[in-house]
Amino acid sequence: MTPREPRAIDVENLTKIFDDRKRGRVTAVDALSFEVPQGATVGLLGGNGAGKTTTLSMLLGLLLPTTGRVRVLGVDMVRDRHKALARMNFSSPYVDLPHRLTVRENLTVYAHLYGLSRPAARIAELARDLDVAGLLERPAGKLSAGQKTRVALAKALLNDPLVLILDEPTASLDPDTGDWVRGYLEEWRRRRGATVFLASHNMAEVERLCEAVLIMRGGRVHDRGTPNDLVSRYGRVSLEEVFLDIARAAPGPGGSEASGGEAAQRSPSDR
Numbered sequence: 001m002t003p004r005e006p007r008a009i010d011v012e013n014l015t016k017i018f019d020d021r022k023r024g025r026v027t028a029v030d031a032l033s034f035e036v037p038q039g040a041t042v043g044l045l046g047g048n049g050a051g052k053t054t055t056l057s058m059l060l061g062l063l064l065p066t067t068g069r070v071r072v073l074g075v076d077m078v079r080d081r082h083k084a085l086a087r088m089n090f091s092s093p094y095v096d097l098p099h100r101l102t103v104r105e106n107l108t109v110y111a112h113l114y115g116l117s118r119p120a121a122r123i124a125e126l127a128r129d130l131d132v133a134g135l136l137e138r139p140a141g142k143l144s145a146g147q148k149t150r151v152a153l154a155k156a157l158l159n160d161p162l163v164l165i166l167d168e169p170t171a172s173l174d175p176d177t178g179d180w181v182r183g184y185l186e187e188w189r190r191r192r193g194a195t196v197f198l199a200s201h202n203m204a205e206v207e208r209l210c211e212a213v214l215i216m217r218g219g220r221v222h223d224r225g226t227p228n229d230l231v232s233r234y235g236r237v238s239l240e241e242v243f244l245d246i247a248r249a250a251p252g253p254g255g256s257e258a259s260g261g262e263a264a265q266r267s268p269s270d271r
């Protein structure tokens, strides 16, 4: 990662504090900094509550940061997100499409929102590619979890985004379909030259797809590197074991990551 490479995503000192009625101030994301070069696939790992979804929401401009800066394709997502949104997309199994609309109606609405010139042709192409052609006339609310995941991916690829943000892209898919979808995403990204930023709990998926990984804990980047680099630094055989080491390590004093976060600060060029 050289400083001269154009950055698809550039996050600097990003912090999000929620005012929670029961818990008081909750620092979900704490002075997070990272960048993703154009054309890279980078994974965001972390246990439950580590701050992944909050980070993705700020990347998409859906949540305002408390402090810090987030740029996607050079656009400040707080001030000008409309300038980047047409060139981005997002898929998450946790965000439902309107239930009563059929899959075709849903995809058509989004195709118009993205201003596609030939929506029907693009929908037919993606329906074929993602094997959802047989689902097009079904209400979105009546799909199985795995079918919803594939439809959500079709929605996310409608505008052939330059930056694709994925939350658990293969959740609910059986191993065979999951493997096929990962292959499809790899091929699509290569062809498009797109940047993919994905949060996942599936370590094998991250090892296969991602050239770099950020591991979050307590709202901070606890460590980062290539999957191979992390595996060898921790003296492990898989990313899953690295993840378990980090998840099970005691937090710093006061329960914060202050003393333990950024284990990878040894390499400033890695930022």
Ligand SMILES: Nc1ncnc2c1ncn2[C@@H]1O[C@H](COP(=O)(O)OP(=O)(O)OP(=O)(O)O)[C@@H](O)[C@H]1O
Pocket (backbone or CB within 6 Å): 018, 019, 020, 026, 027, 028, 046, 047, 048, 049, 050, 051, 052, 053, 054, 055
């Ligand atoms: N709207 C909110 N109000 C208050 N606290 C919140 C809110 N959203 C998230 N949090 C808190 O912020 C922290 C980070 O949550 P976040 O959803 O970003 O984690 P995550 O890494 O995506 O977790 P998971 O893997 O379980 O989805 C958690 O402590 C969570 O309870």
